[in-house]
């Protein structure tokens with residue numbers, strides 16, 4: 001019997017929930033230790049009683065993940081976009097936003113940012129995101145509390161695409177999913193029962209269809225994260241994943257300039273002249289230090 005194909009719609013530890021073409025969802029177990037499936041994967045599977053065994057993960061268009069000294073954590077695969085969702089409150093870390101954008105860029109997935117809770121004072125959040133304009137990252141402001149205006153703003157950007165929604169706890173990820181994915185509530189219950197995870201906490205990454213047809217697109221809600229390691233990015237490639245920093249590189253005196261302290265560095269000159277946000281340069285240097293420490297295996301690197 002040739003294996004059928006299914007879509008991974010939730011992942012919890014090593015077992016996953018797959019949706020098969022007739023719409024049913026099955027718990028699926030990996031065969032052996034190889035090839036862990038993540039949300040968004042297409043897998044071939046064989047029935048095993050009421051459940052399924054994953055035979056193989058089909059080739060991926062892309063895979064978004066983070067990696068630190070201890071582990072590699074996959075978010076999702078086969079994405080069309082990453083939406084970094086932050087809010088006026090609770091305050092967010094621009095460092096985490098920068099890292100999520102680098103992870104998306106290095107996976108080859110376009111990313112944009114939404115600043116939620118525009119019904120609250122936005123100045124602080126706006127100021128943190130302002131430097132991203134130079135990196136050509138789109139930033140939109142919205143209030144999910146104003147459901148109709150939010151839906152009008154978001155639908156054209158999300159329709160027909162598979163979008164991973166990332167952001168800190170409290171930003172409004174669940175509110176967004178509930179607003180745009182009609183079946184979300186039912187699906188959360190179903191997935192939680194199947195995977196025996198908590199009903200109200202997003203401990204797993206989950207796929208929510210934006211409509212009844214396969215081409216309608218989907219949102220993938222992922223748990224918040226405390227750390228966001230980028231150890232899979234080569235230190236020498238880092239600058240390429242920060243387009244606003246990269247744009248200033250061409251004039252450096254040394255071909256192997258790291259843009260830290262070298263004389264004749266055009267990146268530093270751009271910071272001094274106000275053409276590049278100092279925070280972006282600091283984020284770059286901090287990450288470069290971290291990546292180089294990781295490579296040399298120094299303790300304390302993460």
Ligand SMILES: Nc1nc2c(ncn2[C@@H]2O[C@H](COP(=O)(O)OP(=O)(O)O)[C@@H](O)[C@H]2O)c(=O)[nH]1
Nearest residue numbers: 117118143144145168169170171172173174175
């Ligand atoms: N004031 C305000 N609160 C919002 C807005 N959107 C979501 N919230 C609230 O923010 C809290 C966290 O939202 P939730 O969707 O659970 O965030 P998540 O942790 O990212 O999933 C909830 O109490 C929401 O009702 C908004 O636009 N304005």
Ligand SMILES: [Mg+2]
Nearest residue numbers: 173174175202
């Ligand atoms: Mg949530």
Ligand SMILES: [Zn+2]
Nearest residue numbers: 252257259265
């Ligand atoms: Zn330089």
